[in-house]
Amino acid sequence: MRRRDFLYMTGVGLGASMIPNIPAFGKIISIEESLTPVDVALKKKMADIALNAAKSKGATYADVRIGRYLNQVVATRETRVENISNSESYGLGVRVIANGSWGFAATNNMDDASIAKAAETAVAIAKGNAKLMEEPVQLAPQKGFGEVSWKTPIEINAFEVPIAEKVDLLLKVNSEAMKGGAKYISSNLFMINEQKYFASTDGSYIDQDIHRIWPTFTLTKTDAASGKFETRNALSAPMGMGFEYLKPKDEEKIKGGPVTMYKKRYDILEDVREAAVHVDEKLKAKPIAPGKYDLILDPSHLFLTIHESVGHPTELDRVLGYEANYAGTSFLTLDKWESKKFNFGSKEVNIIADKLETGSLGAVGYDDEGVKCGKWDIIKDGILVNYQTIRDQAHILGLAASQGCCYADSWDSIQFQRMPNVSLAPGNAALSAADMVKNVEKGIYMFGRNSYSIDQQRYNFQFSAQLAYEIKEGKIVGMFKDAAYQANTQEFWNSCVQRCDKNDYRLGGTFSDGKGQPGQASAVSHGSATTRFNGVNVINTGRKLG
Amino acid sequence: MAILSKEEAQAILKKVIGFSKADSCEVSLNGSDGGNIRYARNAVSTAGQISTMSLGVSSTFGKKTGVATINEFDDASLQKVVKRAEELAMLAPENPEFMPPLGPQTFAESNTYNAKTAAMTPDTRAEMVGKSLSVSKAAGLDAAGFLENSTRFNAIMNSKGLFAYNKGTDVSFSVTVRNKQGTGSGYVEQGFNDLDKMDTLALSKIAASKANGSAGAKAIEPGKYTVILEPLAASDIIGNMFRGFDARSADEGRSFMSKKGGGTRLGEQLFSENVNIYSDPMNTEIPSSTFTGEGLPVKRTQWVEKGIVKNLSYSRYWAAQKNVQPLPFSRSMVIEGGTQSLEDLIKSTEKGILVTRFWYIRSVDPQTLLLTGLTRDGTFYIENGEIKFPIKNFRFNESPVIMLNNVEALGKPVRTGSGLIPPMKIRDFTFTSLSDAI
Numbered sequence: 001m002r003r004r005d006f007l008y009m010t011g012v013g014l015g016a017s018m019i020p021n022i023p024a025f026g027k028i029i030s031i032e033e034s035l036t037p038v039d040v041a042l043k044k045k046m047a048d049i050a051l052n053a054a055k056s057k058g059a060t061y062a063d064v065r066i067g068r069y070l071n072q073v074v075a076t077r078e079t080r081v082e083n084i085s086n087s088e089s090y091g092l093g094v095r096v097i098a099n100g101s102w103g104f105a106a107t108n109n110m111d112d113a114s115i116a117k118a119a120e121t122a123v124a125i126a127k128g129n130a131k132l133m134e135e136p137v138q139l140a141p142q143k144g145f146g147e148v149s150w151k152t153p154i155e156i157n158a159f160e161v162p163i164a165e166k167v168d169l170l171l172k173v174n175s176e177a178m179k180g181g182a183k184y185i186s187s188n189l190f191m192i193n194e195q196k197y198f199a200s201t202d203g204s205y206i207d208q209d210i211h212r213i214w215p216t217f218t219l220t221k222t223d224a225a226s227g228k229f230e231t232r233n234a235l236s237a238p239m240g241m242g243f244e245y246l247k248p249k250d251e252e253k254i255k256g257g258p259v260t261m262y263k264k265r266y267d268i269l270e271d272v273r274e275a276a277v278h279v280d281e282k283l284k285a286k287p288i289a290p291g292k293y294d295l296i297l298d299p300s301h302l303f304l305t306i307h308e309s310v311g312h313p314t315e316l317d318r319v320l321g322y323e324a325n326y327a328g329t330s331f332l333t334l335d336k337w338e339s340k341k342f343n344f345g346s347k348e349v350n351i352i353a354d355k356l357e358t359g360s361l362g363a364v365g366y367d368d369e370g371v372k373c374g375k376w377d378i379i380k381d382g383i384l385v386n387y388q389t390i391r392d393q394a395h396i397l398g399l400a401a402s403q404g405c406c407y408a409d410s411w412d413s414i415q416f417q418r419m420p421n422v423s424l425a426p427g428n429a430a431l432s433a434a435d436m437v438k439n440v441e442k443g444i445y446m447f448g449r450n451s452y453s454i455d456q457q458r459y460n461f462q463f464s465a466q467l468a469y470e471i472k473e474g475k476i477v478g479m480f481k482d483a484a485y486q487a488n489t490q491e492f493w494n495s496c497v498q499r500c501d502k503n504d505y506r507l508g509g510t511f512s513d514g515k516g517q518p519g520q521a522s523a524v525s526h527g528s529a530t531t532r533f534n535g536v537n538v539i540n541t542g543r544k545l546g
Numbered sequence: 547m548a549i550l551s552k553e554e555a556q557a558i559l560k561k562v563i564g565f566s567k568a569d570s571c572e573v574s575l576n577g578s579d580g581g582n583i584r585y586a587r588n589a590v591s592t593a594g595q596i597s598t599m600s601l602g603v604s605s606t607f608g609k610k611t612g613v614a615t616i617n618e619f620d621d622a623s624l625q626k627v628v629k630r631a632e633e634l635a636m637l638a639p640e641n642p643e644f645m646p647p648l649g650p651q652t653f654a655e656s657n658t659y660n661a662k663t664a665a666m667t668p669d670t671r672a673e674m675v676g677k678s679l680s681v682s683k684a685a686g687l688d689a690a691g692f693l694e695n696s697t698r699f700n701a702i703m704n705s706k707g708l709f710a711y712n713k714g715t716d717v718s719f720s721v722t723v724r725n726k727q728g729t730g731s732g733y734v735e736q737g738f739n740d741l742d743k744m745d746t747l748a749l750s751k752i753a754a755s756k757a758n759g760s761a762g763a764k765a766i767e768p769g770k771y772t773v774i775l776e777p778l779a780a781s782d783i784i785g786n787m788f789r790g791f792d793a794r795s796a797d798e799g800r801s802f803m804s805k806k807g808g809g810t811r812l813g814e815q816l817f818s819e820n821v822n823i824y825s826d827p828m829n830t831e832i833p834s835s836t837f838t839g840e841g842l843p844v845k846r847t848q849w850v851e852k853g854i855v856k857n858l859s860y861s862r863y864w865a866a867q868k869n870v871q872p873l874p875f876s877r878s879m880v881i882e883g884g885t886q887s888l889e890d891l892i893k894s895t896e897k898g899i900l901v902t903r904f905w906y907i908r909s910v911d912p913q914t915l916l917l918t919g920l921t922r923d924g925t926f927y928i929e930n931g932e933i934k935f936p937i938k939n940f941r942f943n944e945s946p947v948i949m950l951n952n953v954e955a956l957g958k959p960v961r962t963g964s965g966l967i968p969p970m971k972i973r974d975f976t977f978t979s980l981s982d983a984i
Binding site: 030080081084085087102104105108125128129132133134167183184220222223224225226227228229231320321322323324325326328329331333412414416451452453454455456457458459460462464482484486488517518537539541542543544545 | 582584585586587588589590591592593594596613615617630638639641642643668672675676679688690691692694720721722724728731733798799800802804805806807808816905906907908909910911912913914915916918919920922939941943945947948978979980981982983984
């Protein structure tokens with residue numbers, strides 16, 4: 001099953017029994033099969049067949065990706081299991097440069113002849129594309145690493161945990177929700193293992209084993225008399241971890257605020273019990289009066305604002321116009337970067353790209369064009385200092401090497417520029433979220449992602465939260481409903497006045513960042529500590545139907 | 547290999563059913579063959595050709611169902627996939643909402659297939675993109691676009707004797723044209739079953755004209771305005787409303803169709819009297835398959851008549867619970883309009899805003915179906931029946947339900963994203979802030 005199909009299927013909560021939604025490529029496999037990786041020597045042999053075939057047809061550069069993508073979904077609703085599926089997608093993609101132009105082809109027939117044919121097809125496509133080329137591809141140099149490997153540092157392989165244990169956990173979640181008065185509860189566990197092999201004519205043979213996990217739920221209560229309903233989603237973060245993420249530890253919890261929050265471990269049972277109480281509060285919450293408020297944004301909420309307003313506009317392919325027909329361009333044009341003084345945000349704003357952050361969704365040792373991953377500044381003390389690049393863009397910034405931001409969601413997708421983990425550094429001075437609240441006169445404390453929207457150049461945005469608490473004279477006094485903040489990216493980040501310290505730093509993230517035509521999905525994390533923004537415009541989104 | 551005839555598909559499905567030992571077995575066979583070209587900065591960036599076919603088997607013992615898929619079609623592989631589905635069924639928990647397979651059904655022959663579209667090659671695509679690029683290059687503008695075509699088939703069979711087959715084609719094209727200064731942008735998007743209807747040259751000229759026309763946009767105050775939504779803009783918003791026509795979520799109190807005090811809003815006047823919505827898979831402009839994935843026939847259905855909700859969609863399970871007939875939704879949604887052109891609607895407007903398209907639409911409140919999003923690629927101020935000047939983009943916060951209560955006029959429907967949709971003149975449309983994005 002391809003990632004985007006997996007995300008589509010799971011995203012709309014379809015059961016495995018619905019035949020029309022079975023994806024074209026996915027193959028349901030047994031758990032035992034999922035634990036048997038392809039022999040690395042065989043992968044090297046197949047890679048060499050592709051590289052040699054490409055070179056023999058005139059490719060000046062070639063890379064090959066052999067991907068085995070495993071997805072496991074366990075989906076439940078109230079007292080029943082809706083879906084358990086364990087699927088695999090396995091195949092090979094070859095990318096080449098010939099006559100100065102890119103070409104790509106893929107196959108799931110892994111015999112020698114089919115592999116060679118795919119490579120030859122890629123060269124033919126490159127030569128065909130060269131006729132419509134404006135300028136030849138300039139590829140940043142990259143040394144070969146020989147035979148190397150990298151693995152997500154997991155403690156428990158989620159694919160080894162018995163399905164019964166997962167079902168039992170989710171049904172307990174549902175039971176806790178219903179004990180708390182929920183009428184409807186759906187809970188899901190998504191697990192992904194990308195077994196990726198990359199080889200190139202640079203001399204790299206890179207074997208990677210990448211794991212991700214996402215437990216989540218949606219709890220709903222209805223009030224027939226008023227006709228109202230409210231929901232609360234899990235405050236979990238999808239993570240680049242194994243099943244250990246679901247083994248809660250008290251020392252990884254942040255308590256004392258209106259919501260218990262979780263760092264590198266997640267207590268799904270505790271979260272669902274709190275959610276049942278929160279939904280009651282939401283049903284009784286008072287409508288917000290529109291106006292200017294100081295916002296305290298928890299990392300469970302702020303990650304998405306970072307993703308949309310910092311992560312995307314600093315993608316160099318968007319800046320250059322390669323996404324103009326779909327996701328858009330960027331207000332962070334090259335002249336702003338060249339000026340070395342573009343004031344993206346206040347001095348509190350230090351944004352770091354990090355492809356190696358432990359536990360993050362985007363953590364890999366090497367990207368999908370054989371570049372060793374690292375860490376760099378994007379915004380330094382409020383000033384735009386860098387973008388995110390891949391090998392054929394590095395020369396535009398005068399860089400000697402790519403920053404390793406290339407990714408494809410499947411062996412049959414063309415790798416292109418995707419966001420690394422992009423995070424807001426925590427503050428240096430000791431500060432807890434509870435202390436931050438004490439200094440706010442009129443504010444809102446927001447948790448969890450909800451509605452989000454931003455324009456095609458990433459200026460104007462609107463966000464709302466799962467939970468919005470009113471802060472009055474340094475105290476949390478109740479819950480608001482219908483609160484959404486609207487701002488301009490640059491103004492918003494310039495209103496950033498205070499960050500909690502590293503003890504409050506947490507990752508949020510998404511499994512399904514969409515980009516490209518045809519569309520591809522990518523998983524990425526964004527970290528921050530709780531952060532304060534002063535004087536942000538908040539609207540009331542409440543409406544009445546006739 | 548990827549596109550099988552009715553007889554070829556039937557032969558494979560019969561063989562698979564023959565291997566089944568389950569109480570019931572449902573099999574689905576899908577294939578597609580197509581390609582795409584993506585371009586940006588006036589040059590091709592990627593191109594691909596993809597051909598796939600896959601088989602899905604759903605086996606049931608009692609109320610325990612297992613599903614397996616495969617993309618190999620020799621006898622051993624077919625036997626293997628059936629066995630795997632049966633093994634999974636034995637392991638699966640009982641599904642209390644299981645519905646037994648349907649018996650044989652009668653389906654209308656769809657008109658989704660076009661031979662010329664099916665014959666498209668990489669050269670056809672390159673030629674069509676070349677026409678688009680000729681417009682942007684000649685005008686000194688930058689184009690970024692995407693052209694994609696596919697031929698696909700879908701066949702289903704079950705152990706109760708049901709069989710259905712459909713074959714179809716699609717070609718879709720979109721292009722964004724921007725001026726070199728980055729101060730103007732225009733966009734078009736079209737999709738058809740029939741290649742002959744796709745004119746990339748003419749469409750690119752519209753996008754180029756909007757790119758030039760939208761340069762130098764002025765800021766005007768956000769607020770409530772009369773808007774003229776081009777069909778794409780109207781479709782962007784209204785497409786989000788149709789899932790609310792699901793009876794189960796309405797009955798469960800979880801949709802804008804839920805009624806205060808319980809029940810649904812079926813039969814209520816929910817929209818303006820000039821709003822009529824139906825779906826029809828046989829509509830020649832927007833044809834679609836005449837059967838659902840489980841084999842229910844899809845027929846013309848009136849969803850809204852003179853603003854009154856006439857039908858809600860019922861799954862087989864929910865229909866059985868409510869003792870009504872199942873009623874599937876169709877992809878071929880039609881909002882009836884009038885005979886006026888977009889230009890006629892502009893001429894009849896004293897003061898208003900013309901919207902080319904919307905972008906990044908997300909749900910803000912499922913209770914009221916409130917959506918937020920932004921205008922994009924050509925927003926213009928209208929005064930005394932004429933476009934006066936381009937304006938900066940707006941963020942809106944509006945519900946399609948409220949919007950369809952404020953319809954002043956509807957133009958001639960055209961095929962666009964969510965169906966056959968007319969340009970719409972809407973009063974009191976709510977814009978909440980300005981965007982500097984171009």
